[in-house]
Amino acid sequence: MTTPHQHRSEDVTETSIGELIGDISNDLSRLFRQEVELAKVEIKEEAGKAGKAAGMLGVAGFAGYLAIVLLSFAVVFGLSNVMDPGWAALIVAVVWAAVGAVLYVNGRKKLKTVDPVPRRTVDTIKEDAQWLKNPTG
Template sequence: MTTPYPPDHSDRAERTSIGELIGNISDDLSQLFRQEVELAKAEIKQEATKAGKAAGMLGGAGFAGYLAVLLLSLAAVYGLDAVMPAGWAALIVAAVWGIVAAVLYVTGKNRLKTVDPMPRRTVDTIKEDAQWLKNPTG
């Protein structure tokens, strides 16, 4: 008579109690849960880095906007009235900084849209684990 287990495992399987089997399953599930948490942490860290870079771009847009106001004031006082009227010189400088601010803002806003706070890979693996637990034979 052949057993479904190799000879060295059949004795062990017969000696293993239900309590030990449940304990082993519990340990395996605990380890699986810890691994899923670590994966979630890694994904969240990656998304936080992307959000930080996008926030930096938005900060750059704010700084460029500040410079537009500052240069508009300075241009109004020290305008290039030798080349053109002071008002036109101030308007040109302010327009350039306004364009820079707009480009930085749009770029930062678009990058911020790509940030995904949901740890997708972790969710997928948890779904796979749950499916396996429901049907461990495949």
């Protein structure tokens, strides 16, 4: 009567080198596919962050444009009651330029937090490469 352990050793001794290489090739292919999937997930997460930051910049720009157009006219007309309309228009333009600068700086700061490199995938690929170099330890 053979034990399960003896049965496995007979299977291993009957396995050809070609089959072992085929198994390794299949395992490496599966590992590579998994790494690619992980990279896709990470890139999708980073693209989402970039999309949100770009959306913020877009909305800030549109809101700034509307504010400049509509409020500028109102403020210029209001200030025209106490000063020359040219000076009133200049003051309003400087104020909105400052607002635009603040929005730009904040949006740019958000974009700098986006990391286009899939860090977890890079780390696991490094681990896989290290394991392939030294599979026993």
